Amino acid sequence: MTAAPLLAPPPDAAPAPLPPPAHRRLLTVAIGVGAVALAVALIGLVVDPRSIEGAPAWLKPAKFGVSVLLYLVAIRWMLGVVTDRRRLLAVLATVMLVALTAELVAIDVQVLRGTTSHFNESTPFDTVVYLGMGGLISTVFVVTAIGAVLVLRTRGVDRTIAAGMRWGLLVSLAGMAEAVLMTVNSRWHDAGGHTVGGVDGGPGLPLTGWSTLHGDLRIGHFLGLHALQVLPLLAFLLARLPLPERVRTRMLAVAGGGYGGLLLLTTWQALRGQALLSPDALTLAVAAALLLAVAAGTAVVLVSGRHSAAVERL
Known part of the structure; x- marks a missing residue:
């Protein structure tokens, strides 16, 4: 009779965890x-x-x-x-x-x-x-x-979380692609640069260094990149609210569209040579329209969600 292996695990032993x-x-x-x-x-x-x-x-x-x-x-x-x-x-x-x-x-x-x-x-x-x-x-x-x-x-994947990842990834990729504008920004630079309307360097905002005198393409790039964290985090917060799933995903669509609009707005502002904190009347008007559109979209989603919930209870 063959002896059992000395190192064999007991019959009821849990299987070893798989490596990641x-x-x-x-x-x-x-x-x-x-x-x-x-x-x-x-x-x-x-x-x-x-x-x-x-x-x-x-x-x-x-x-x-x-x-x-x-x-x-x-x-x-x-x-x-x-x-x-x-x-x-x-x-x-x-x-x-x-x-x-x-x-x-x-x-x-x-x-x-x-x-x-x-x-x-x-x-x-x-x-x-x-x-x-x-x-x-x-x-x-x-x-x-x-x-x-x-x-x-x-x-x-949970639909709310999936929506946050979807919008975060798409806007983040757009923010990465925005960096191409810096490489072709040759009017003021020999080999490209992030400043529009002047040379790189000079006075900048604390920590970020974004130009306080001219347009700065790094702003839209930064916002786009970090949609990868902001929009999924928003999805996590919405997932904790007592809202129907379709309302949460629609709110993320509004947020994703608004975030993408902010990326485009700051890039457009920079391309026109304006510092972030020195917008002209046109930039302010477009910013106000974007904010209004996001607020209206959010309100429509919430009202339609309440209406649908009321109909389902009948």
């Missing part, structure tokens, strides 16, 4: 890299008194560190709803890890060299860094778009 999917492990590593990069930038802000184009030298790496961290946390959560295409997800996560790590390293290298990383073609090395970063971030855009398709085709 590869893409979740890879994105966790990417989040760790982003956290380290942010910590380095924050230390640099404290110990390094230098400035680049009138701003603290390590302010840009710090802003990019925060942005990359928020992006990775959100995209890791969203890709977590996808239950198939494991190999494709692992490829997407690998590309995100490599590209964003290289992007953060390139920014830090240029700070250490005492120069800018974007729109800088002063030397052959600077040109290679700038063009390489453009290629990296374009790759991130492509893999994000592929990930968005995988998320949006997934069934079984």
Whole structure:
């Protein structure tokens, strides 16, 4: 008679938990890299008194560190709803890890060299860094778009949360694409730039550095990127309210449309050379119309939802 294996688990033992999917492990590593990069930038802000184009030298790496961290946390959560295409997800996560790590390293290298990383073609090395970063971030855009398709085709997700992810992804991709305007902004710059109506640098708002004298294309880019967090967070808040599901999803459609409208408005304002806090009458009128449209849309959704609920109770 053959003896039972010495290390065999008892018959009623629970199965060992499965390891997390590869893409979740890879994105966790990417989040760790982003956290380290942010910590380095924050230390640099404290110990390094230098400035680049009138701003603290390590302010840009710090802003990019925060942005990359928020992006990775959100995209890791969203890709977590996808239950198939494991190999494709692992490829997407690998590309995100490599590209964003290289992007953060390139920014830090240029700070250490005492120069800018974007729109800088002063030397052959600077040109290679700038063009390489453009290629990296374009790759991130492509893999994000592929990930968005995988998320949006997934069934079984709470409809309110799914609506928040859908609008967050779509507006965020639009915000990423808006960066193209900076690369072709050649009227005031030799190699592109974010300021319209003047050169990059000069007086800016605290923390963000957005120009207080001219238009700044970074504003719409920033708003679009962070729709990836804002609109899903709104979905979570709406999911806790005692509202019918269709009302919540329609409210998210109004919010997503309004957020996209704000992205377009701030980009249009910047392209006209206006600083964010110095809008003219036309900009204010369009902003008021957008606000009115969002308020009216929200009111219509709520009233129609109450009417439908009253009819169902009859």
